[in-house]
Amino acid sequence: MSPSTPKTGTLAEQILHTVGGARNIESVTHCATRLRFQLHDGEQVDEDALQALDGVMGTVRQSGDRLQIVIGGAVANVYSTLTNLPSMSGGATPRPQSDADVKAAFRSRSRGRYAWIDSLFEYLSDSFRPLMGVLLGSSLIIAIASVLDALDLVDFRASDKSATWVFVDAMWRSVLYFLPIMVAYNAARKLKVDPWVGAAVMASVMTPNFTGMSGLGSKIPGVSCSTNATLGTQECVARVFGLPMQLNDYGGQVFVPLLMAAVLALVYKGLRRLFPESVHLVFVPFFSMLVMIPVTAFLIGPLGVWAGNGLGTGLSWLNGNAPIVFAVIIPLLYPFLVPLGLHWPLNALMLQNINAIGYDFIQGPMGAWNFACFGATAGVLLLSLRHREREMRQTATGALAAGLLGGISEPALYGIHLRFKRIYSRMLVGCLTGGVIVGVLGGVSTKAFAFTSMLTIPVFSPMAGYLIAVTASFFISMLLVYFSDFRTPVERARVNAERDVAEGPTSVEEPPADNGEDVAADADAPWAATPASAEGRALAAPVAGRVVGLDKIEDPVFASRALGEGVGIEPADGHVVAPVDGQLVSVANTGHAFGIRTADGIEVLIHIGIDTVRMGGEGFDVAVEAGQMISAGDLLAEVDLDAVRAAEHSTVTLMTVTNTANLSSVEPHFGQDVAVGTPVVTVRR
Template sequence: MASNSAADIVDAVGGPGNIASLTHCATRLRFQLRDGEKADKDRAEAIPGVLGAVPQAGDRFQVVIGGGVQTVYNDIMALPVMAGGGGAAEAGSGESDADIKARERAKGPRGTNAWLDTLFEFLSDSFRPILGALLGASLFITFMALAATLGWIPAWNAPGVVLPPSWAFVNLMWQCVFIFLPLMVAYNASQKIGADPWVGFAIMAVTMLPGFTALGKTDDAVQTTFLGSNITTVQVFGMPLTIFDYSSQVFPPLLMAAVLGLVYKGLKKVIPENIQLIFVPFISMLVMIPLTAFLIGPIGVYAGAALANALSAINTFSPFIFAIVIPLAYPFMVPLGLHWPINAIMLLNIQTLGYDFIQGPMGAWNFACFGATAGVLVLAWREKDKQMRQTATGALAAGLLGGISEPSLYGIHLRYKRIYPRMLVGCLTGGLIIGIGSLVLGLKNGITTQAFVFTSLLTIPAFDPIGLYLIAVAGAFVVAMMLVIVSGYKNPEPAAAGAGAPAAGAAGRVSDEAQAVSGVAGGGELLPGGAGTAAAGTATAVATAAHGEAPDVGALIQVASPLDGTAVALDQVPDPVFAGGVMGPGVAIEPTGDTVYAPGAGVVVAAQPTGHAFGLQLDNGAEVLIHVGIDTVNLKGEGFDVKVKNGDRVETGTPLVTFDRAVIEKAGYPLITPVIVLNGDTFDTVDPATLGPVSHGQALLDVQKKS
């Protein structure tokens, strides 16, 4: 990506002064912004090389790049305006990451599920920096599996097998990652939680020292049974210390870091600043090393084992059901970050069972995802859509070669709702093949793998039986791809309403859109995208017959003003969803009166009981949203006297609602009222007929039908 594109990304998120911090994962730039409303999603997605943009709670904003994210990150950080670390430095604030996070939390809740966002972010950032190492190690494992399949070496991971020195050395190339994985996770998780990452590393390292495991081999060691498992304990300071092999464990370091964060922050509050450098790490280690060894470590081991056993019980009960559920669940788990705990269970399965049974069905989901992307790529080539062709090519390469689904998900699938149902059919196909194949072949655990790998083309040899896995992922890929190619991925343009009453399908689409997007802004009120629920179509036909017939193709229709007041450009609305035109084109009115009237003859599709928004489908085909004020949904109907209900027939000038200006102004909500043509994409132009003083019934918008 060129440096000018890097600068465009910075501008799209509100400029360097709006960037509190910037990190990146395997595919995405992760911005912590000072004001999330300044970020422009549409502008970011229009930048060459950007696969998608994802606004998040807490003024966070993600820009999906794909496999080249590191280069883009470096380009951004190399920009002169980012000198000194970005916006914080430029603004001269000198804030640390901890200061930034504290300030952001001080703003209040980040949404209805802020704690859930924080949990998933903690899990994601604990693994994110080591994804490259995990991917590299998985390819070494695949190479070893392929060598064993071809007979070059004996079963490399079977108990008691001794490999020749050369192959033993190759084997060490992946073991270095997985054996010391707890230390890597401890470092990342401690850093994420705000503690010294090297202190977290050191605490976890104690449990992995040869001397720690040697304690279980002393004469004082006792073999006991706990929860059905044979464990080794030894008395230390009069207390039983459980000796585990913590290699590859991930739950203990995650729990340790969570507790360490609380201890660390507590100590910094009570220890004077001038001696914190010495005593905060010392006391943290003094408290946390015994706590981790005696309590947190064993809890983490057993918690992980309990989750793993629960999934294993489901798989043992019915590998057929398990093989179907996993591929169908993953498309919804990955966007939410719920797959991170499952990844940890995969690692635990390999350590305790010697194999994992989750990754096989997961491969069906991944290849269905990549197949859908391939279908989009084929259509983009046909349609000569250069931007989508570039997006799909990058996403498909990241998937097939790296097993990474995020570029496909965020860059394409979540942007076009037609893709997901077709992709799910591909997931179901792959799952059925695995489930039926397991029954036919008598596989008690379904498809398994003896290593943690990213499900890509390169890692297919790591699965057993390889033939069944290959057929399953190929089926998932081909079915998803063909369904997308046959049906298309873009949402079909709505047909214009017929003469007289509006078509039921159009009305239903308006209502669906409203439900899908309601609450985008204004604390859950009906807004762009959710406008469907409040969508209101209004237009007075200039070139129609007196009987309300639809105007001829190419004719001019007009939307009348529903209010007395002053018409202003839509970008004057103090709400980014309306001002950015996300809902559609239109204008806004600063009202001088207190009544909203129907802007044309038609049917009320959505009349909100709170009175703050109305959606109308007009006889001439225009669908209009009238949104009375901003954030007025919070009044819960106070100050609004609604005159109509859903399904009512209205004529131009029919009163829709009367509002009490004093109530709205006292509550501090802006009275400016957007008037939006929701189906503006079906017209050639939607332009203001007038700006300035306007009376209800006067022409407000000129709408040109497509020729």
């Protein structure tokens, strides 16, 4: 390794350094075994240092500043780590994708029937996901305060709290109050707009100058205030440039920055097309702010607040005229109100109810939503323990603690539920169940403004009815998520396969123990002669055809044995089967490559054709999924060899043992025409 190459850090970080950094990468993709880079300048690659990295099996230079780095079975994990490095967030300049690339990416993400719904969920999720750490931090501070309040050690809601507890309030309110600025930053970044412009626009309506106009009210010329009879809140209007501007407190609002960022993206990108690139830095942010700050203050901000206030007034009417319907609608509405921030005005309505009539009727049904949310999170936690997903386990644990102890749903919602839309339908069943129970029992009320957590259950009346409702909501959502999974079957197989690759051979299921019974072998099935033994394990031909040595292969990676010893087969047809019993640890999205690991740790790669990854899956009909157990002879794929030839790719099918270096010997047998299932490689441990 050269002195300039870091000796610490992940393999992905070291690779990024040796290829010239993020700014030298135009695009990066991967196939079954290799990272494929399109670089701006291939001369910046430190190839000697790259070859010396532990985990890199070899490199292949190609024309046009293209570079292949051979990783082997762990390539998906390395690729994921590489593309999620902070320096890669804005450094790479992707080239336009081909139709095949777009289709492959579309399939790999398992998108739903309506693309706009997926895009909306992604927009919401990516706007909040980076905030998970501070959201969890603030919510746990609330949880601690709630515990002390429940134990009567401090009155967390007293109006005359000491300076100490006022300061504690500031510790957690710092995140929730300034959440709109943080969301605006992330939302703008998601839409490929300068995120600081988005943050600045949202911050303009949260400055002391703006909020002070409401605080001083009629003391400022041009400002007039009135009181909302339903919500009990003060509403002020200022005359700015001769036009009426509604003054609102935007602290904690989420819908406003999400809508603002969407409009900002249109304005910002239009300005980039209007002005020459040489003056973008000066004029694009300037005119974006000049346009968007007034639009937000005059139109977008009030629109978000009006929507919330209108919702609060409507719910108040509904509870008075149809209380059972109200008890059902509240927990079904909240999962959609919270992501958009439209639930905040309801807090004012809850406080107004307590002040005006001495109790509140919203928080009881709302508890059914909260506990359904927490139950779904518990289901995710159980699945993450079952499938050994460390990152999801950590996220779910923190979110569940914040929910059950602090009554805060945002960490679970933004960190998990919006990322996996399958959860919502399961969670809504729990919401509905709890709401029906609250309605049938005649409603639930409280005389306090309480975070709906485990610690505040005693403040609701009747407590028994409330406890039954939230318990049912929790466990129904938990069980539905656990038994149906929060990932699709394809996503689950892929994630588990990537986990198995990362964990190594020990994660493969052990074969059934020998029970002493004799099993009759089919004389016509060559698979019966392929068990591991003192003489070695035989790997059978995955396709019929002519067997050739790797030296004859026109791909330098396979010819150099960087991916292990093995054979190539010029196929007689496109019927490709498994050469050995084992687990499919990887299946390329394009269907051209399969990774199999046997129970005793032999790792086999089946690679159909040379550079067929460029076909984007056209002509490949895959019959299996990553993660499943297979037997020798099981169909892997049907391949249209004519389509491969028409795309000017070699049809040779390769089978190599990628962990050859860890074995005693791998002996290929070539120079013969074979049928499917004929032994062509002998492996000895």
